[in-house]
Amino acid sequence: MFEYAPAPESRDVVDIQPSYGLFVNGEWVDSLGGERHKTINPASEEVLAEFSYAVEADVDRAVTAARKAYDSVWSRLPGRERAKYLFRIARIIQERARELAVLESLDNGKPIRESRDVDLPLVAAHFFYYAGWADKLRYAGFGRGDGLGAEPRPLGVAAQIIPWNFPLLMLAWKIAPALACGNTVVLKPAETTPLTALAFAEICRQADLPPGVVNIVTGAGETGRALVEHPDVNKVAFTGSTEVGRMIARTVAGTRKKVTLELGGKAANIVFDDAALDQAVEGIVNGIFFNQGHVCCAGSRLLVQESVETELLDALKRRLSTLRLGDPLDKNTDIGAINSAAQLDKIRSLSDAGEQEGAERWSAPCPIPDKGFWFPPTLFTGVAQSHRIAREEIFGPVLSVLTFRTPAEAVEKANNSPYGLSAGVWTEKGSRILWMADKLRAGVVWANTFNRFDPTSPFGGYKESGYGREGGRHGLEAYLDV
Amino acid sequence: MTEPGRLAVRKTYKLYIGGAFPRSESGRSYAVTSSKGDFLANAARASRKDARDAVSAARKAFPGWSGATAYNRGQILYRIAEMLEGRRAQFAAEVADADGVSARKAGELVDAAVDRLVWYAGWSDKIGVLRGSANPVAGPYFNLSSAEPTGVVAVVAPPMGPLLGLVSVIAPVIVTGNTCVVVASERAPLPAITLAEVLATSDLPGGVVNLLTGRAAELAPWLSAHMDVNAVDLTGCPDELAVACEKDAAENLKRVLRPAGKVDWLAEPGIERMTAFLETKTVWHPIGV
Structure with a gap:
């Protein structure tokens, strides 16, 4: 990993009043x-x-x-x-x-x-x-x-x-x-x-x-x-x-x-074995670690086809190890602070529940600042659909990894949620993208991309x-x- | 000595669930009378269990019906109109009994119901064009929004207009690919069950429309609170019941169509009853070589 000198954005463009009405x-x-x-x-x-x-x-x-x-x-x-x-x-x-x-x-x-x-x-x-x-x-x-x-x-x-x-x-x-x-x-x-x-x-x-x-x-x-x-x-x-x-x-x-x-949401980000894996890794990272995972449409459930699970997870962990966590005003920072102590508590308690229910936790080895609220990019493997971390919205930088074998199983698992805000599909096969997009009960489907927004593009959810x-x-x- | 007149064979009015005509599992029934107070028949008084069975049937039918082509759905709605037309006399008699209107007026109401179905049949492959869009996003992405059915819709049919009102609330829900559980007019449920006989012979897959007769005040809350129902149309609920149902519906964020006061069922309906039960799905894909 490259060393980066601090590159903080100047605060003096901002004039904060001591008190607001x-x-x-x-x-x-x-x-x-x-x-x-x-x-x-x-x-x-x-x-x-x-x-x-x-x-x-x-x-x-x-x-x-x-x-x-x-x-x-x-x-x-x-x-x-x-x-x-x-x-x-x-x-x-x-x-x-x-x-x-x-x-x-x-x-x-x-x-x-x-x-x-x-x-x-x-x-x-x-x-x-x-x-x-x-x-x-x-x-x-x-x-x-x-x-x-x-x-x-x-x-x-x-x-x-x-x-x-x-x-x-x-x-x-x-x-x-x-x-x-x-x-x-x-x-x-x-x-x-x-x-x-x-x-x-x-x-x-x-x-x-x-x-x-x-x-x-x-x-x-x-x-x-x-x-x-x-x-x-x-x-x-x-x-x-x-x-x-x-x-x-x-x-x-x-x-x-x-x-x-x-x-809320608990979006499935579905990666097929024919996907461009390096691009998928970037998409997964953007899907769940963008804005510290404080995103209602975050791709918080990774559904990976069994045959590429090991390869994908190795690449993903490698990539996560290069993310820089720290001063939000530093232009090199990838992961900023958790918004509040209360939210940090929630992320911690759900992550603990993940371990207690038998999922395996892995966190990126990044230094955590002394002050402020921080949570390292984290993923859980061996997650079952019944686990709380597969069902509840964590709203933090925590990814739950599940696997599937067939497209039908991927759809079944993706839709097995009271939420239906967004979903992601990664595959090189066009007809499969359209088939998946049709079957997924979600208001936004990102295919071979994730977390894109535009004022011309309608956004909103199905179900709860x-x-x-x-x-x-x-x-x-x-x-x-x- | 006069020849004894032939005794008519009466119809048993039952429920319509999953394409079959069961009695209420509760064994209950209630007497239905004409507008003049004469006994017409004993209708089934559906229970909570019947409502749940109906929701299961509607859920089971949803993938097939929502996955059918719009052309196919349109043809089936048109087929319902054909079957209804063929039974014009029977429906006119039932409507005249229920509403106390003249035979001529009753016939007109049946005609309007047939025409309503034809009107909605034509929407099946057009509403998507009005509701969809290719969105010009600021970047190299294909971006398309399209309409999709919400899912299982519980409908409380209006007490007045036992045929025209009923058809006018069912057709917009199913033409877009939703499936439904309908609570028929409590006062005048017989045309609803006769309509079920029409639906059953119109190539409409079983479970797409499920019809319950009984007490709206008993059934509507169960349906509004049911966690596998995606939306409720409270058109036929009196105000107080509608408020209670809307509160129950919040539990799983059902889409709610509130009662709109007095509706003129003879007027052209507009598209709002269809759009109330449509979702919008937006699909993104990068553009590149």
Whole structure:
């Protein structure tokens, strides 16, 4: 392995306030509750800033602002004007991309290489993409009743709750289509990663977005609950755990609120014996170790055809031994920090369960920094379908390896999960790719690639991975009255 | 002396599960009366076990039906329309009894049900075009989104419109490749069982449509809570029952079609009943030499 000198990205492009309020009606306001929490850098445990846990009254204020902005401004604005605001936002994100990438890596722990090369370009692209839809909705094929070409109507106020794994990217997935369709939003970022959403509030101000169109309320589960339950909310969009998704689905029962849920996954990444193994190894690594495995569509179950198991695992372990774990701001870093102590506990306890249930654990021999939350790239062999590590979402850099003999067995095992978000297939045989893609019950199938995302490409799950799609023309449906 | 009149041979109305016509395993039945209150027949009162058997049958039928070509599914829906047309008089009589409408009106409702099936038959190989897309991603990748059926759908049929309403909720679910368990109108279940006889003779594989008669308030919660059901259409549920069912459905994140108030079953339905039970699958592949 080559030795690399440290190559840290500079922090001085980022200006973090010591303390943040809530962003309501275009202004920074103090929470009416007063409960303050700290957000830390998970790579160093250093405190980055203080922020509020919004209470019900704060949420009510934000929803009221969003309703007023919807009624008086945003729903009346011609689509072409909404489009220009979104283009403006996309441009400001591009202008401030470096700053936002560093801020994301600081608050989340992900390597700067990923926040700079994946998250931020996709954030800007998402706003750019949906900006273009804002004045073309009548061509999207969702016109209702009045025949072709009717202008579809927005829903109203959207309550949006996003996770900590791709904080700004998930914000973009939520806010861009909502605004393009003419809705106003109240968005709650995750309690461990509020900073880029708060920076986005400033971007809205720079873009002169009318007050109340975007409102950001920070907080944890209780804030989210107040937002989902608010009677004047017309739409709930949530990305996060299946457990919380269930709660939301129950909460909205009996209301007219429209819901989209993007929940957990336990994706199978299936490697056939004729696959280009070196490429497959890269795909497996990208599938489960990208973003420390904090990815709902991560390829967390490797299904390898028995005849190439040894060869593939040897190559995989060799590759994992070259991954560099450490300072997220170092441009050479492959594996950053686990986002929080709580998440690290969860990864540890599920990994321990893997060993207790009889699977064999192997971890890459990498040094672990003294401070912060870290978990080395790990794989388990000898995993049975009944093991917890084969069934439950670990949401960490942990790969469970299972084997199969026939394509039918691979499909059977891949689909043997309550989840159905994504799947991967590695083979050189075209007809087999299409056959597998057809049989796999998952919303995204990556063939000879993995973890690719694009604003034009619909994303979302089958079964308990949720419902609704984000991205592409399909993503508009979630924010239109259709 | 008058010649004694011929005594009619009555039909026993049973359930329709997996292509067979069993009685309820519970042995229960309930009396069905006409709109005037006259006794018509004893219909089976399906139990939880019947509902579970029906879900098993629907699950078993799903791979074959969802894997059939769209052309084939379209032809089978058209075949159902043909069989229904052939029994027009029988359905008209049952609808007239159930709804207390004139013979002429009842005939029109049967005609509308036939036409509805023909309308949906034509959608089988077209809805995918509306719902699919080739996506221009920013990179060297083939990227295609296509529609796929959600799976097993539990349907609570509307109490009114015992034939037209029923056909209007079944056809959109199955034309796209889903299989279903349907709770027929509790008030007027007889046309549903006669429809099952039509389905059974239309080349529709057994288990694609399973029909239960009985109490919606008893059956709908079991189906909504069943972990092997992927979606529920609560069209026929009164408000309170619909809320309870939607809550139960959250347990495994079923797709839920909420009741939409009063529906005009004679109006052109739109595509929403089909799209409610379609998933979108997106496939990526690199482009290279």
